[in-house]
Amino acid sequence: MKTDWILLVVFHMAGFIQIGRSQEECEVNILSADSEVFVPLGDFFLLNCSYTCPNAILKTRLTRSNPQNGTNWKSAQVLVDDFEQSNASCVYKLPEKLKDSAITLMAYVLPSHVTIDLQGELEEDKQHNITCIVHDVAPVRYLNISVTRGGEVIHSKAYKEDHRKGKVTVKETYEFTASRGDNLQMFTCQATLLLGSLPNTTVQSSSISVRTYALPEDPLIRMDKWIEFETSPLAECLVSNGFPTENVTLQMFINDELLDKYPGVPGNSQTRGIYKLSNSSYHLGLNNVTCISRLSELSRNNTMYINIYEAPELVIGLSNHIVGLNNSVTVDCNITNSNPADYCASISVNKEKKEESCGSSISYSITVSRREPKITVTCTVFLGQNPNISQTSTETIAVHYVPQFTEVLCPKDNILVEGHKTTFPCTVDGSPKPFLNCSSEVWSAPPDNFTVARNMSTGYLCVASNSRGRVRKHVHITVEYPPGTPTLIFSPDRTISNGELFNVTCQSDAWPAPEYRWNIPTEDHVTYSQGHSSITVNMASVSHSGTYTCQVTNRHGTSSRQQEVVIVGDNTWMLIVIGIVIALVVVAVVLLIWCLVKKRNGRRGFYNLLTRNRSKKLENGLNHEHTSQNTTKV
Incomplete structure (x- = not known):
């Protein structure tokens, strides 16, 4: 109320300020921070009107009390005692003009209390309901209900479209999926009236702390379904995702007798139980192993059927271990287990099943009709309900049978290659393994991995023998080898003149006979022999001069040889003769000149060209003059 009186004074001061204004500019105003004012049901609200217009009035349907007037202001207490929306206005009215200021007054009632309905234990991954009940609240269209988990809003709903009047009780249900994160969380319902700026309009329920749990998955049983009698197999039970783990208990049974219990370990996502079975735990035949996981009063179970069996036992028998061709032998396959009816037996010959029967031992007769050194006989006894246990x-x-040469094992004609390492190309079929010897008039059969030589080409007689008989066969070996370096033979072997006929023959040692290929200067007037081993030039010319190359090839190699050929033209001999004559003339002239020079030098040596009266001078300069004379001769 103190605040209301302060606001009233403020309005009065505003009224004094407006006194000097003209009537046409007057104003009216109701003091309120909001256009919508919410008042607790049954409370009074101070309605204040300030104005600069004369004779302004307060209008409202609500009951007024304690009216007061002042200069340019009016006030009154109004009673809000119902849930109808009420208008309150300050009005100044002239015939041609209306001025007013209005607010809306509404009564409200905060919820008397809020309740929450939620189970204290929630199963994970299941749908659960939270029910919030808000009692005696008005007006409901301003109500907002929210659900919080750990202080965080997880659901909220407003009732703006609900126009019911008066106090009502509202029930809101929220469905959610429980998770492990909900464990030990506090859940609360809250009811809030959204009344503008009015504070403290929220009422909440008490909080509920929940515990979540997860029923374990169906137990997993790990063990072999087929177990040999008088062994100690391990049986393992495993349950996962039980929560809280410490509340999980695992039990293991065989044939409905409890073997052991295994408690869950906090912090582990799995609970495991392992039990070692003994002879006293099971019996021959079908047994059942059951695992039960329990969480409080809840449980899940799984059962596995196991078969305890006696390992198959057998004895195999033969009427004979050695048999001749076209003779017979009997095979016996005997089941020696205490209860043969549970087993089957089969006989296979060289991996081909020939006989099979269940419940008793079996026999089979083999007639040998094929040339093969041995026959493998297999006896198999297996469990009738599980053939894999055998x-x-x-x-x-x-x-045993007589030796035999075949064209595959010992061909009549054989080809070997010179220089290769090989074995003699003849073997023999027989049992027991025959002794084999191959020889010729010149050669005995070489040892294994011999090096082939060309002189081994000849015929051989091969003889094979064993305890069943003796046979013989003639074989021939041909040794092949690559071409040797060819030889070129020219005919005629003298100088070839232009227009003459000449022949070139290429010879090379090779087997098989080689092919011949030529590389020559020109093909003009050239003919080849059959097989191309030689060529004939029918009319030689200078164009046939050059290199003649012969290449020989067979499937084992290639070799070649080349030779230069010069063809002499028609005037060659004349030029040669003229050249020789000129050369002889030149030699004769040189000899003649040489003889004349020798003759002349001899005559000058016999005459004294010095006079008598100069004899003394000659004696003094003898050496000098002698030199002069020699120089003159030259």
């Missing part, structure tokens, strides 16, 4: 025994029958 026992096998194998015996070998030796088959």
Whole structure:
């Protein structure tokens, strides 16, 4: 109320300020911070009107009390005692003009209390309901209900479209999926009246702390379904995702008898139980192993059926271990287990099943009709309900027969290559393994991995023998080798003149006979022999001069040889003769000149060209004059 009186004074001061204004500019105003004013049901609200207009009035349907007037202001207490929306206005009215200021007054009632309905234990991954009940609240269209988890709003709903009047009770249900994150969280319902700037309009319920749990998955049983009798297999049970783990208990049974219990360990996502079975735990035949996981009063279970069996036992027998061609032998496959009816037996010959029967031992007769050194006989005994559980025994029958040469093992004609390492190309079929010897008039059969030589080409007689008989066969070996370096033979072997006929023959040692290829200066007037081993130039010319190359090839190699050929033209001999004559004339002239010079030098040596009266001078300068004379001769 103190605040209201302060506001009233403020309005009065405003009224004094407006006194000097003209009537046409007057104003009216109701003191209120909001256009909508919410008042607790049954409370009074101070309605203040300030104005500069004369004779302004307060209008409202609500009951007024304690009216007061002042200069340019009016006030009154109005009682808000129902839930109808009420208008209050300050009005100045002239015939041609209306001025007013209005607010809306509404009564409200905060909820008397809020309740929450939620189970204290929630199963994870399941749908659960939270129910909030708001009692005796008005007006409901301003109500907002929210659900919080750990102080965080997880659901909220407003009732703006609900226009019911008076105090009502509202129920809101929220469905959610529980998760492990909800464990030990506080859940609360809150009811709030959204009344503008009015504070403290929220009422909340008490909080509920929940615990979540997760029922474990179906137990997983790990063990073999087929177990041999008088062994100690391990049986393992495993449950996952039970929460809280410490509340999980695992039990293991065999044939409905409890084997052991295994408690869950806090912090582990799995609970595991392992039990070692003994002979006293099970019996021959079908047994059941059951695992049960429990969480409080809840449980899940799984059952696995296991078969306890006696390992198959057998004895194999043969009427004979050695048999000749076209003779017979009997195979016996005997089941020696205490209860043969639970087992089956089969007989295979060289991995081909020939006989099979269940419940008793079996026999099979083999007639040998093929040339093969041995026959493998297999006896298999297996569990009738599970063929994978079996026992096998194998015996070998030796088959004896006379040696035999075949074209595949010992071909009549054979080709070997010189220089290659190989074995003699003849073997023999027979059992027991025959002794084999191959020889010729010159050669005995070489040892294994011999080096082939060309002089081994000849015929051989091969003889094979064993305890069943003796056979023989003639074979021939041809040794092939690559071409040697060819030889070129020219005919005629003298100088070839222009227009003459000449022949070139290429010879090379090779087997098989080689092919001949030529590389020559020109093909003009050239003919080839059959096989191209030689060529004939029918009319030689200078164009046939050059290099003649012969290449020989067979499937083992290639070799070649070349030779230069010069063809002499028609005037060559004349030029040669003229050249020789000129050369002889030149030699004769040189000899003649030489003889004349020798003759002349001899005559000058016999005459004294010095006078008598100069004899003394000659004696003094003898050496000098002698030199002069020699110089003159030259």
